Amino acid sequence: MHSLQAKILDPRIGSEFPLPQYATPGSAGLDLRAMLKEEVVLEPGQTLLIPTGLSIYIADPGLAALILPRSGLGHKHGVVLGNLVGLIDSDYQGELMVSCWNRGQTAFRIAVGERIAQLVLVPVVQAHFELVDEFHESERGAGGFGHTGSH
Numbered sequence: 001m002h003s004l005q006a007k008i009l010d011p012r013i014g015s016e017f018p019l020p021q022y023a024t025p026g027s028a029g030l031d032l033r034a035m036l037k038e039e040v041v042l043e044p045g046q047t048l049l050i051p052t053g054l055s056i057y058i059a060d061p062g063l064a065a066l067i068l069p070r071s072g073l074g075h076k077h078g079v080v081l082g083n084l085v086g087l088i089d090s091d092y093q094g095e096l097m098v099s100c101w102n103r104g105q106t107a108f109r110i111a112v113g114e115r116i117a118q119l120v121l122v123p124v125v126q127a128h129f130e131l132v133d134e135f136h137e138s139e140r141g142a143g144g145f146g147h148t149g150s151h
């Protein structure tokens with residue numbers, strides 16, 4: 001298992017609420033909690049930036065973290081992310097923030113400490129552009145956006 005530097009910015013993490021943890025041994029995501037002062041109601045269409053009380057420093061440019069919706073919240077309640085996916089750069093040292101978007105039709109109450117999203121550490125390959133005049137021709141060429149049909 002990888003080791004990740006983290007800072008607790010909200011003392012309720014580690015006391016009232018546990019550090020983000022893998023729910024099962026095979027889980028890919030660490031659940032992030034809403035470290036709100038008090039519960040909030042997210043109205044239909046509303047987006048709110050929610051602090052997690054935690055910062056991480058990934059440090060290795062060969063890694064990044066993604067903030068992803070929790071499938072239960074997204075599917076059952078329409079609560080997803082305002083940025084669809086959050087990308088945490090390896091050099092970011094600020095608080096992990098979750099943009100919560102209620103794309104549904106009904107208001108959703110977010111309780112203090114509720115698990116609102118999940119953090120996944122992923123490998124990254126950085127590349128530089130090698131400018132060329134022509135590509136070696138591929139079977140697909142420039143065809144895209146349904147070029148291969150739908151069946």
Ligand SMILES: O=c1ccn([C@H]2C[C@H](O)[C@@H](COP(=O)(O)OP(=O)(O)OP(=O)(O)O)O2)c(=O)[nH]1
Nearest residue numbers: 067083085086087088089092095096097098099
């Ligand atoms: O859901 C998110 C997305 C981003 N971030 C933090 C970590 C990330 O490294 C930084 C910048 O994110 P991004 O590059 O996606 O945003 P930007 O709009 O391009 O801002 P910047 O100009 O700071 O790069 O904001 C979060 O805390 N939560």
Ligand SMILES: [Mg+2]
Nearest residue numbers: 087088089092
């Ligand atoms: Mg950026």
